[in-house]
Amino acid sequence: MADIKYYDVILSPVITEKSMNAMADKKYTFYVHTDATKTQVKEAVEKMFEGTKVAKVNTMNLEGKNRRRGMTIGKTAKKKKAIVQLTEDSADIEIFAGL
Template identity: 45%
Template sequence: MKDYRDVIIRPVVTEQSVAAMDDLRKYTFEVPKQTNKVEVRQAVENLFGVKVEKVNIVNTKDKPKRYGRHTSTIHGFKKAIVTLKPGYQIDIYGEEE
């Protein structure tokens, strides 16, 4: 059995994902390429003690990046967008209230 901490690599914090956290109860996490929706649901529920309503998974593409005349590739990753049931929230930043 996998450890739940191996399923969630890190939270994805962008302007769009932070707006979804505040308004829509959607949290975005980077996950390993071989992870499925069931594993993500179990990991979030066990690590954060919340109830998950829905999980969506998106594979991001590789993107070319230029450094002057040299080019390289920013590798894509898999991200999971987790929607929580009403009344639940996750403290991504570790702030105590």
């Protein structure tokens, strides 16, 4: 297993209609490093965003999609997505505030 630092775990937020609606329940969705565990995701969120406390983390592995360029067939890269549930007394994540 690779030695992943907390600032390398979270790659980007997922901006979709479904993830924006889940923010009302204090659920935030991120693309994370493919080797990251749930405890590493929890630690990264709590360190990167001040005042947040994570209640639970759900992760899912996404396979790459098939793509074709002429007669050449390939796949896009695999991704891992994490849905982070914050506690009720936790502060909101400001990165989503202006969206």
